[in-house]
Amino acid sequence: MTGAASEPLPIHSEEDVVRVRHAVRALAVAVRFSLVEQTKLVTAASELARNTLVHGGGGVARLERVEGGGRVGLRMTFEDQGPGIPDVGRALQDGFTTGSGLGLGLGGSKRLVGEFQIDSTPGVGTRVTATKWK
Template sequence: MTGDAGRPDEIVIRADEDVVRVRQLVRAHALRLKLSLVDQTKLVTATSELARNTLIYGGGGTARVEEVANGHRKGVRATFHDDGPGIPDVTVALADGWSSGTGLGLGLGGAKRLVDQFDLDTEVGRGTEITVVKWAR
C-alpha cells in the first residue's frame, strides 16, 4: 500500500489532527501486512510519539509511511522529518526515563524500544529525521 505510482504515503504534520492521520495510516499498513496485534500496537505507539515530537519540537514536518521488504520479511517503515532546531544532546534524549513531559511519556528511547530498527539523524539548526521499521513476524 503506497501512494500513486508506488511512492510512499506522505502526511504533512501541522496540527494534532495530522498526528491522528499518521496513526491511522500506520495502522492500515500494519494490518495489511498482518502484523500481530502486539506489533501493531508497538508500531502505532512509537509512530504516534514521533509524529507528536515532529509537531511539538520540530514545528511540524512530514511523515512518510511505506511497506518494505528484506528477502521474505515484510515490514512497515515510517520516516519523520522536520526542519526544526534539531536535538542538541542525542544521548540525553535517548536516555531511559527522559521525556519532556508533553508527549506520551515514552520519549525517544521508549519509541526506539518499540520498533525493530531506529535511525536518527539530527543536527542543531538543521532539523531531525527519524526512521523506524517494524517487521512482520
C-alpha cells in the same frame, strides 16, 4: 530491499497526528502484523509524530512497506526542519525531556520497533527512521 513510500503525510496539528496513526494502522494491517505488533507500531508512530509536531514545529511522515531477506516490514520516517537534537544519546534516555512530557517518547519508540535511527543537526532539523519487521 524494496519499498514504496507513501505520499508525505503532513504533521502540523494534533489532527495530523491522528491521521498518521490511522495510516500506520492501515498499513500494519495490510502487512498482516498481529494486533499486538500493530499496537506497538501505532504507539511508536504516535510518539514520533507528536515529537515532530511539538519539538520540530511540524513536518512530514512517510510510511512504506519494505521487503528484504525474505521478510516484510513497515518503515516510518518522520522529518522536520526544527531546532534539531543537540545530544541524541541523551534524548534517547528515559526521563530526559525538553518539554512537559515523561521523557519516554524517543526511547520508548525505539524499544517498540526493530530498527531505529535518528539523524539530527542542530539548527537544521531531525529525521527519525523506525522499521519493524514481521
